[in-house]
Amino acid sequence: MATLRSSALRILRTAAAAAAPTRSTTQFLTRLAGAAKTRTKTTSTMAADAIKPWPTKMVESHGDYREEEWLEELDHTTNTTYQNQSTLPKLPVPSIEDTLKRFLPTALPLAESKDEEEALKHAVARFPAQAQKLQERLLEKASDPSNENSSWLQHWWNTMGYLQVRDSVVINVSYYFHFADDKTVNVNSNSNTTSTMQIRRGASILYAAGQYRNMVASGALPPETLGRKKTPLCMTAYKYMFHACRIPHLEQDSYRIYDPSVYKHAVVACKGRFYKIPLIDETTGNVLSVLTLESHLQNIMELAGGHETSGPGFGYLTGDNRDVWATARTALLEIPGMEEALEVLQSGCVMLNLDTVSEFDSGKSPVSRAQCGKQFLYGSGSASNRWFDKSVQLVVCPNGKAGLLGEHSMMDGMPVVGLANHIVNTSYQQAVEESEEATGALETYGGVSDIFRDIPLTSRVEEMIETSKGNFKVWTRDRHELDVQSFRGYGSDFMKKAGCSPDAYTQMAMQVATSRLFGKQAGTYEATQTRVFRHGRTETTRTVSPESSAFVKSLLEPSDGLTANDKVDLLRGACQAHSKYIGGAAKGLGVDRHFFGMSLLVEDGEAVPDLYSDPVFVRSKRWRVSTSNLTHPKLENWGYGEVVPDGVGLSYSVHKNHLVFGITALKERGEWPEKLSQYLEDALVEMQLLVEDAANDEGAMPKRSKL
Template sequence: MTLLGLGRSQARSSAARLASQRPLSLAANFKHASAPAMSRYSSSSSTNSGGIGNGPMYEGQSAMPHLPVPALEQTLKKYLRSTVPHQSKESLAKTEQAVQSALSGADAKLVQTLQQRLEDRATKEGRESWLSEWWNDAAYMAYRDPVVPYVSYFYSHKDDKTRRTGPKRAAGLLKAFLAFRRLLETEQLAPEKGKAGPLCMRSYKWMFNANRIPEMPSDTAVKYDWKANNHLVVLRNGHFYEFDLVHNGQELSEAEIESQLQAILSDSASSKPVAQPVGALSSNNRDKWTESRKALAALPGNQQALERIDSSVIVVCLDETAPHSIESTAWGLWCGDGKNRFYDKQQIIAFANGKSGFMGEHSMMDGTPTLRLNDFALQALEAGKIDLGSTKRTDLPAPKQISFNTDKNVEAKIAESIGDFESLMGRHDLAVLDFQGYGKGAIKKFKCSPDAWVQMVIQLAYFKMYGKPCPTYESAQTRKFKWGRTETIRSASVESKAFCEAMESHSASDAERYEKFQAAVKQHLGYATAAADGQGVDRHLFGLKKLLKEGEKVPAIYEDAAYAASSTWKLSTSQISSEVFSCWGFGEVTPEGFGCAYAIKENSLTFTLTSLKLGAADLKHYINEAAVELRDLHLRLQQNDAPKSKA
């Protein structure tokens, strides 16, 4: 899973910019089009220069550096060391031999040739990123497993006590989303910035009026003209509806949107589950969905119906359920019933009791843009900075049902999709730890990086559960570079293993545990900084392997068992932190492992754990235990006037 928790300051700056703008009301801003204009992305799309606007949102984009190609020796030595915690002496000797072969042995000439090819690709072929086209294809567009649970992610919003029904909650969120959309599409949105300057904003265009299209061997994405497409698609009991969010040139008010959503709920046709829930097709394996969509589109009227969904601003799912606990809400957001969804779109999900969340379609955007969108919406609504409108017009066209024709072939595919989804999700578990013992504020008082602290908590918890470390993925954002997305932080290290062993040893002193914790944190921060600078291991090794030509022998490093084993992420971790989220989550990336989404809040920590019933609740228990033990270690040291952490 490739997400990273940044963007809260940008959400606030966007809210400030919004407050100074006039409400959107001019008819000239909108038009209708019978054939919606669109642009398309495929895995073969070029990353040559261009394709960005001139508005403030793209400030600094043209001067942004290109993703570097790391030095070969640096990568190989760093890779070797990252495998050590997971190897026996015998297997490590084989890996050392394979790395040495790449550095100065039998594979050295070929590996150096691959490095030169990669450097040429980065500097001599006119593209702005040597990685982007490959990575978007391998990690997303060509990935064939169902997007839920394996690719998409969800945010669970904190409750809004003033909006206690699904339509009311969704209407408020939509007004805030539309305000953000206006800033984005007019390029007035403030660019995200890191310590080194602006971050790449190219992915933002795929937030609204966009859709992932299943195709073989790789999916594509389409983006429609936002001015020509102001309709919203709503799902209720698997029925699709649409209505325009602009009437006579003026955006609907919150009350008017709520009224339209309520009209859908009041429609007797939507009161019972649809006989053939077409949305379920989007839950299946991408190849199966490709065939299903073709079969569906071939029937009269269905291609036009699909285009109405594809081109809509976003999809709103009005669910019949009313979850109460943090875990039941998370489960509903993560997957729902698989029928009242369209997984190729960004989706707002609103439950009958007003609880809500967001499901992110991950192919064209990582988590930071949608974090910013949701954080902006929730904070701006709470602060009263969204113009909700005051109109209550009585001449609004009624929502229209989007109907699909089906035949026995399509109906069989729908039944298969439902069965596959229910079987797959029935094998999963989910657990949420809402840890109230402390948060970022307390960790900083211990003079430690909050993210490094939490990563060590996760390492210790897994060690408690299994008695050994495992390959661990944490995402580092590389958007300081053109077309940048992510790089891997290999969080399990020689130092983190030593820390876990000391914490579990009855004979280790607190001073020894503290010393090893310090070393583990230092190692983690060093690796994280390097990864964010494009100096990680995984993308570089991926790029070198991609440039092998037919007939060239695969270097031993790729055939060594450690190469696959050390990147089988039994812990796939990522941080998204917002004070206005209850939790967030995603699925595991290997049948042998866990998804671990976490948030670091001022006074609490939240962990959402998913797996193929490996024991998410057990890992939750151990994370709680590890978090308490690490805090107590520091408190004991403070009481004994031990040296304080400098990490």
């Protein structure tokens, strides 16, 4: 049992780390785009009492969404955000037979011999009888009255997949968004210095985040829906977007969310120091004007610049092993005044990180997508200006490049896409005009304060920080590489003309590219959200299938007997199979969560089903290729880390006329990101030529794109 449980946890960890923004991004962004076109100034103002106080100033969650479910029922003035929660269905438990039927085709292509194929089939045949008791226990758990309005999976997933994992959250859990540039930061500026650009961009981003915070906190944010039928989605995770922070403990972390009617500040990090800044007007409930926020940020830069050295380096502690950080935090709490200071930081709406040139690898502001990706994901090896436990951090570089860093434990990426969408669609110029009309002249509400000022550190804490600093640099700068492939040959328009789903077509290109990299197909994960269910998060879409295997072989093991038409037929068949699997996974009918749930219910002394130790089964659940799709016109790129040491993280965006891939891997693997970038381009070009050759034969060739 111990071995099975350990194996299950490793599998869950890789799956959880891979779960970022998901397949329904396109439908979600279509809704957001419509909202943006009719965007009004209602987000600039709100009733002062729209956000009702909680019975307690803080709620601490231990990975169970039911612990804070009552927050959805508060008497908001315009409570629409959670209005669909009670109508959402429960996550189903598939039948064993259906799960095995879906599983076997995804695993057989990964068998490395006929003997492995036969052994897998025999293990599958024995599984129904061997796992019957486990299935009964899982059904019993799902029907337990305590899960009446919840998911049988969510507590296991949140704790074992995230809060109990002891590795650093950096790269393993966190993900980043790279925002498009804001051209208006230099409009009507008397100074085009980098500091002016950084302050203006930071102020407008903070203003937009404050607006979105008000909508979420008041319950005024419309609930998400999916597709033409507008199927409601679970909104539980939105409670973890603002005023939220992960808290380290030995063995298992917790998450704290703070009452937005009490806490109305943000936190700004600059040169390794952390400052409290007023964000919400205490009287009106409105976000402070952009000009006021600019004034505060200018003040912070002057205060931080007055120090000869950077701050104490707390950020390095937050980026270390979770037990190491928990031990260090206990030591911090022994220092007088530290507990109150930590609460100020933890309760802030969001954290704005004003990075400085000295923190970059090159000594210059990042320019390329890859440079920005490294800066946003792991500070290019510097953590002095980060607090990796904060749910949302907004990073702004001196040249105005900006992005978001998300902590993934209790909230997947899709809800954060809504926040990012609001930020990138609120330009500096627009934010200034809106906020001036809403608030009038420059306000002087409060000021900024250095959160940890006059709190001396003990020598023990200083030693801990130095140790964590060394660990962080080794884990990030020394061991990790990140590259970005921006393919300009074609995009989703061409893929649709080829008769393929753009997402599935891109997945097949990635199968070809990664098979070239590894010399064979490997277990591939695409995150698919299951938020049509209450407290649903994600399920695995398995890209490997007999159809995808046949297509990959047609390109990598060419046969004289296959024409371009034959290969395009294989491509379309692979895309159809992939789309069908996604449809089932989104309905809670994948295989990986089901296998995981049953594995946890093996009792001491019981025999473990043979399938769990089958080498092909294990190989099929080892995600050497972790993929996720997020496409937004104003996101330059996004990404996350690989989830196994000999794997790659592969985020992607499929635009009408181009594609962008974010690629991560360990440096010790030998320039994998650079190689995979080239293989992706090769695969996409090769597939384009196939489609065009086949269309020529049919007399209807799509228009060739310029490469």
